[in-house]
Amino acid sequence: MADLKFVIGDPRVCTGCMICVNVCSMRYFKVISPERSRVRAVRIEPGLDFTLFCRNCEDAPCIDACPEEALSRTSKGVVIVNNKKCTGCGSCVEACPYDAIRINPDTEKAIKCIQCNECIKRCPVDAIWMTTKKELEERDPDGKIMALHEEHSEELYSKEDSQ
Amino acid sequence: MIQGVGGKVIWVDLTKGKIEKRPIEKKLVEKYLLGAGYLSKVLFDSIPTGIDPLSPENVIGFATGLLTASMFPQSSRHVVAALSPLTDVWGESHAAGFWGPELKLAGYDAIFFTGASLDPVYLNINDSTVELLSADDVWGRDVFETDDILRERHGKRARLIYIGQAGENLVRFAAVMNDRDRASARSGLGAVMGSKKLKAICVRGTGRIEVADPKKYMDTMDEFYRRMLANPFTPGRAKYGTTNLVEMMQHIGRLPSYNMRQGVFDGYEKISGETITEKYLVKPRSDWCCLQRCARYTSVKEGPYKYEGGSPEYETQSALGSRCGNDNLESVLFGHHLANQYGMDTISLGGTISWAMEAWDEGLLTAEDTDGIDLSWGNHASIVKLIKMIAFREGFGDVLAEGSARAAGKIGRGTEKFVMTVKKQEIAGQEPRAQKSMGLAAVTAARGADHLYAFPVLDEAGFDDEIKERFGEEYLPEMAERLNPKYKGIMVKECEDFMVVVESLGLCKYGTQIPPEFYYEDVALAMKVHNGLEFTRGDLQIIGERIVNLNRLFNVKRGVTRADDNLPDRLTKEGAPLGPSKGEVVELDQMLDEYYLKRGWDNETGIPYASTLKRLGLVEEASGMEIPD
Numbered sequence: 001m002a003d004l005k006f007v008i009g010d011p012r013v014c015t016g017c018m019i020c021v022n023v024c025s026m027r028y029f030k031v032i033s034p035e036r037s038r039v040r041a042v043r044i045e046p047g048l049d050f051t052l053f054c055r056n057c058e059d060a061p062c063i064d065a066c067p068e069e070a071l072s073r074t075s076k077g078v079v080i081v082n083n084k085k086c087t088g089c090g091s092c093v094e095a096c097p098y099d100a101i102r103i104n105p106d107t108e109k110a111i112k113c114i115q116c117n118e119c120i121k122r123c124p125v126d127a128i129w130m131t132t133k134k135e136l137e138e139r140d141p142d143g144k145i146m147a148l149h150e151e152h153s154e155e156l157y158s159k160e161d162s163q
Numbered sequence: 164m165i166q167g168v169g170g171k172v173i174w175v176d177l178t179k180g181k182i183e184k185r186p187i188e189k190k191l192v193e194k195y196l197l198g199a200g201y202l203s204k205v206l207f208d209s210i211p212t213g214i215d216p217l218s219p220e221n222v223i224g225f226a227t228g229l230l231t232a233s234m235f236p237q238s239s240r241h242v243v244a245a246l247s248p249l250t251d252v253w254g255e256s257h258a259a260g261f262w263g264p265e266l267k268l269a270g271y272d273a274i275f276f277t278g279a280s281l282d283p284v285y286l287n288i289n290d291s292t293v294e295l296l297s298a299d300d301v302w303g304r305d306v307f308e309t310d311d312i313l314r315e316r317h318g319k320r321a322r323l324i325y326i327g328q329a330g331e332n333l334v335r336f337a338a339v340m341n342d343r344d345r346a347s348a349r350s351g352l353g354a355v356m357g358s359k360k361l362k363a364i365c366v367r368g369t370g371r372i373e374v375a376d377p378k379k380y381m382d383t384m385d386e387f388y389r390r391m392l393a394n395p396f397t398p399g400r401a402k403y404g405t406t407n408l409v410e411m412m413q414h415i416g417r418l419p420s421y422n423m424r425q426g427v428f429d430g431y432e433k434i435s436g437e438t439i440t441e442k443y444l445v446k447p448r449s450d451w452c453c454l455q456r457c458a459r460y461t462s463v464k465e466g467p468y469k470y471e472g473g474s475p476e477y478e479t480q481s482a483l484g485s486r487c488g489n490d491n492l493e494s495v496l497f498g499h500h501l502a503n504q505y506g507m508d509t510i511s512l513g514g515t516i517s518w519a520m521e522a523w524d525e526g527l528l529t530a531e532d533t534d535g536i537d538l539s540w541g542n543h544a545s546i547v548k549l550i551k552m553i554a555f556r557e558g559f560g561d562v563l564a565e566g567s568a569r570a571a572g573k574i575g576r577g578t579e580k581f582v583m584t585v586k587k588q589e590i591a592g593q594e595p596r597a598q599k600s601m602g603l604a605a606v607t608a609a610r611g612a613d614h615l616y617a618f619p620v621l622d623e624a625g626f627d628d629e630i631k632e633r634f635g636e637e638y639l640p641e642m643a644e645r646l647n648p649k650y651k652g653i654m655v656k657e658c659e660d661f662m663v664v665v666e667s668l669g670l671c672k673y674g675t676q677i678p679p680e681f682y683y684e685d686v687a688l689a690m691k692v693h694n695g696l697e698f699t700r701g702d703l704q705i706i707g708e709r710i711v712n713l714n715r716l717f718n719v720k721r722g723v724t725r726a727d728d729n730l731p732d733r734l735t736k737e738g739a740p741l742g743p744s745k746g747e748v749v750e751l752d753q754m755l756d757e758y759y760l761k762r763g764w765d766n767e768t769g770i771p772y773a774s775t776l777k778r779l780g781l782v783e784e785a786s787g788m789e790i791p792d
Contacts (some may be wrong), residue, residue: 015446015448015449015456015458017450017451017452017456017632021380022452023234024373026234026374026381027381031374032232032371033268033369033371033372047445047446047448049448066284122388123390124454125401158319161320
């Protein structure tokens with residue numbers, strides 16, 4: 001399963017413009033609303049801008065946590081939400097270690113990144129891209145990007161954005 | 164219904180502690196848009212004449228534009244306005260960031276504060292909850308501390324607008340700060356907040372902005388993004404922000420140096436954009452939907468000027484650098500950081516310190532006046548020391564905290580002739596003898612000396628095609644010539660009309676004026692898909708004219724006439740002593756005549772004619788005033 005894809009952002013390159021965030025809520029819900037976006041943007045000084053997406057964990061605790069079996073992995077390896085089954089109970093939100101799932105307050109369904117690429121193609125500075133663990137190791141051999149995420153994990157994954 | 168807005172306005176009576184929410188008035192929006200235009204009308208109606216700007220009778224307004232929090236390129240901006248304690252006339256200032264979009268997402272377009280609180284307070288907005296809370300524990304704190312404390316209390320995603328100690332201490336050029344290092348710097352509006360004991364507005368908005376035409380929305384914005392990114396100016400803006408304007412201004416002799424004695428500075432390379440980018444830049448930064456990313460995040464790693472934070476831009480390099488004869492870049496960067504921390508306008512700060520330095524150089528100020536501080540040109544330790552003394556009004560800092568015009572009034576001894584202001588506001592880093600349009604723009608701007616009200620940059624760097632598009636071929640080549648006063652009245656008038664529309668939409672002047680990528684038709688298209696409002700280029704031009712004329716009436720009511728639309732003698736009578744514009748003066752009268760004619764204002768008094776006001780629907784506003792026929 002080492003080739004599971006996910007979107008990653010380099011907090012040193014991202015300028016924090018939030019176009020990715022707004023493209024997402026516009027595409028899926030026809031509104032501008034960071035609360036209804038599947039990507040979060042978090043600015044942490046000194047000089048870091050994180051864009052946070054579903055990491056597509058191999059063990060996917062969100063899938064296991066769902067009492068309605070609404071979450072599943074597609075043949076391409078993307079974790080998706082079945083809106084017909086989802087009751088908006090928030091168990092997946094609770095289970096996600098990366099604060100990458102939230103409940104849309106309008107639809108009351110869980111939402112998460114499904115790797116549609118719409119934000120990536122609009123990033124003005126190419127700070128976000130589709131990756132795999134292997135690709136990321138090659139691109140960032142020192143592991144600096146993940147280390148920065150780890151260093152600020154308490155603030156990044158505080159669930160403040162999914163409450 | 165107008166779409167793509169918050170829909171509500173908050174009125175806070177600070178004396179009574181009363182909060183009221185009102186729906187946004189569509190009729191007003193159709194006549195004035197939102198943002199700067201909306202504030203112009205509401206504050207024209209609600210600020211009495213004959214009051215002290217720092218008294219409870221002043222009203223301060225904060226507003227987002229019609230396109231703030233849209234997806235238009237660079238659509239993050241908000242406006243703050245009140246009667247200015249620096250100029251005693253119309254005070255207005257703008258900033259980018261995330262506070263404006265957050266306010267919209269909470270469901271509001273504007274906030275007005277009347278009266279004054281006895282004890283320090285801040286307004287906390289959390290979607291539908293709006294409450295005044297005690298600011299006792301943040302009063303006396305700087306901008307960064309206030310940001311930390313209030314975001315710890317109200318959530319890390321809260322966005323804030325606030326004042327630092329300079330605003331609390333009523334420094335007449337105190338800024339209103341937001342998102343840590345963004346400044347609505349000019350006009351001293353931070354002091355108005357301070358006088359009302361209003362420390363901050365904390366906003367958390369989790370709502371949604373519904374747009375008028377979701378089907379066409381993304382395609383429309385994608386085309387704007389494509390154009391913005393393809394514009395030849397964008398890569399340079401991204402690389403340097405505005406910092407490399409130092410090099411460009413030096414090249415054309417427009418870099419104010421030694422308090423505007425001259426427009427060239429020997430040490431320019433040391434304070435240049437190239438040097439900042441090479442040695443101190445951490446990364447470029449953006450605000451909401453900004454593709455140009457001119458904001459900088461910088462650091463000085465060691466020594467007395469060690470800091471890390473957002474900064475700087477060209478105006479500060481000029482104000483604390485060349486204008487003070489200072490080529491110590493680290494002190495300029497640190498000085499900028501301190502100005503953000505205490506909340507002050509760096510233009511007026513540098514303009515005031517450089518006035519004192521010239522007076523010192525001329526022997527008119529001595530150590531007795533300055534608490535022993537040496538004010539020799541380029542003494543960077545003194546500059547940095549003074550910044551704190553001004554913010555806290557300590558010693559000689561208390562004199563300088565009044566701005567250069569009032570400080571010279573107090574000191575006297577002939578220091579008045581070194582005051583480089585219009586309507587008591589310090590002239591920005593645009594030496595007008597090297598670009599005549601900038602001289603005219605500085606005197607006609609409603610808020611006193613200002614380069615941004617008109618932002619006449621079309622004669623700066625080969626924008627002949629845009630001049631042709633915006634004005635027609637008949638004005639070329641003269642309009643495009645920097646040193647030629649001809650047609651500058653026409654250019655400044657048209658630029659003002661467009662720029663007040665841009666400030667009413669919440670957009671940036673980068674992208675609309677330099678580079679001149681987007682014009683009326685483009686913003687009208689954005690308003691159509693975002694707000695569902697249909698305006699033609701002609702409609703918007705009239706609205707722009709209306710706003711400028713209303714700003715003028717606000718000032719005329721407070722005694723402003725042509726005599727106040729004036730530059731310091733140095734710039735109109737003394738030829739530039741050296742550099743590319745050597746020997747040049749600003750031919751102000753010639754340009755003003757043309758400007759008033761084009762505006763439909765009386766040439767002698769500078770007051771709008773009755774026919775002009777009638778055409779713009781401003782007859783009622785002018786009632787009781789002496790208006791020429």
